[in-house]
Amino acid sequence: MSFNIEIIGFLAATLTTTSFVPQVFRIWKTKEVKDISFMMYLSMFFGVSLWFYYGFLINSISMMIANIVSALLVLVILFFKKSYSKKE
């Protein structure tokens, strides 16, 4: 696989992984989670966990790092969703 292609993959991984950061900060600031879908982040958590395992199976360190970071950020959002949900 060429060096240039791996730069695209690295850029893509950086964008998709760090995308969760502004959502974490928004909830951290507002303590509001009403419009957030729990099911989305639950499915995303199992998805990125499987991507991590896939990265492990194909010996891709970058996939393992990107997906373990994503899994942790998604876990924080799931925790926020449970903690800040008001009884409706």
Add this chain to the structure above:
Amino acid sequence: MSFNIEIIGFLAATLTTTSFVPQVFRIWKTKEVKDISFMMYLSMFFGVSLWFYYGFLINSISMMIANIVSALLVLVILFFKKSYSKKE
């Protein structure tokens, strides 16, 4: 790459791609987007678009399909966020 490893990748792609569906339905139903981070989905959109391009470069049809579907779902959420945001 073995068949078993590709099953893990297929499962992972299915989970991460379909994870956006419950969020789309939630907004569709409630018309509420206040707690959703625009920056998250903007970064996610560019990220999955680059993953699509990466899939194209390495000739992975499954990566191209998974990421074009993700990009479309993320685009719907971005459109909802802009449409349903109230002036604060």
